[in-house]
Amino acid sequence: MNSEPVIFLTNDDSYLSKGFRAAVALASEFGHVIAIAPDRVQSGMSQAITINSPLFMREVQRDDKVEIYAFSGTPVDCAKIAFDHIFRSRKVDLVLSGINHGSNAAVNVMYSGTMGAAIEGSFYGVPSIGLSLDDHDPDADFDGAVKYGREIIAKVLAAAEKLPRPLCLNVNVPRCEAKDIQGIRMCRQTRGFWREEFYARKDPHGRDYYWLTGAFQNMEPDAEDTDEWALSHRYVAVVPVQVDMTDYRMLSEMRDIIK
């Protein structure tokens, strides 16, 4: 690259999260950072978009290296306004979404606002990385995520010109000290789903309320090529993500039944 790389940064925990601050510092090692991040927590917002209300943006920080804007939309709205309104023809070299407080391995890729934004960013032909740490603590230790995030960003930027598009990586880092991480593994998405337990109580006015909580059910805990296996064995799990959700195996079977 001749000019300084431009990195677009977003997340779903808002521009106020510790993981976001870690990502700003990490991304600015590689070039000029333009961040548009939610102005409040947008965890679990998936690929959601805001159709029925106007959105507002305000500048939070602006200096030679870093521009940060807080946006009232979802993570995907942040990516959309970045590419379709702010950047337009300006060249962007990398999308980084995170660093998320909490794993986005397995089917979490579908619920995650962090991955929603990373996927959306990849639609614009820019290599995109969703970076998540398997720790929901607001004060989590991001040293391992920064260390391995740095290695992966460097490799993706170096190989960017020869890599096909769209390119989106779901990177999940185990919760342990950086020195205890065993390395990086390319993985496939683990099969599994969440089973919820609704915390059901009465509010101060006597109305029933429900609060979502649950546990991930891993359908293949012993499969060594999956992202959950890698995380639980202290590897950084990297899954390349694509968005064709067609179930090709079912296509011919259903053809016999439907018509």
Next chain:
Amino acid sequence: MNSEPVIFLTNDDSYLSKGFRAAVALASEFGHVIAIAPDRVQSGMSQAITINSPLFMREVQRDDKVEIYAFSGTPVDCAKIAFDHIFRSRKVDLVLSGINHGSNAAVNVMYSGTMGAAIEGSFYGVPSIGLSLDDHDPDADFDGAVKYGREIIAKVLAAAEKLPRPLCLNVNVPRCEAKDIQGIRMCRQTRGFWREEFYARKDPHGRDYYWLTGAFQNMEPDAEDTDEWALSHRYVAVVPVQVDMTDYRMLSEMRDIIK
């Protein structure tokens, strides 16, 4: 089936929409309907879940054939509370999500709350159908969607025992009179994405605001096996949907680069 089938119904346009009412009537032709639907419009909510706030439910209608509850959560929250709290061990024979006002073909499957709920429902081992009409009009004509929805529901229920799980169908119906629909086609998801134009104005207080609007870019308009092609040629498009988003072609290529 020995006892009357139970159909779980939800959507993303809320229990007040015309499409939902059409779905209640359609589903009740097949058995007992239990509907838990959003209490307000939740279009574009994708696979979003509500993590950080309590949720409220209220009964809207209850008679021998139909129970309807309005829920304050997202479409996926509706499916989760249905299966993990309301039904639990009760047998459910079909999930129906819709009838949506607007197409969920192509990449819309990812943004759609209707499809989010249909996908979530399929995780519980129940055949699941997301049914959408390619017409956003609140007063749209659902005759064609009801006619072909009826045919597809009947075929899925009849074949349910021998069909593999999870089973989720994304059914999109063209906007035309029912008599002009050419039939049903099993399809794959069209490649393409949205390009947005943000409607940018000033609010009454002088602040800039942005409002999302855009157009779908079809990357393969001539591919006759795609859902967009089917819709534009007045066929009902049926895509079987799965949730492994791993890009298997990229897996080995990235292995050379990342490690």
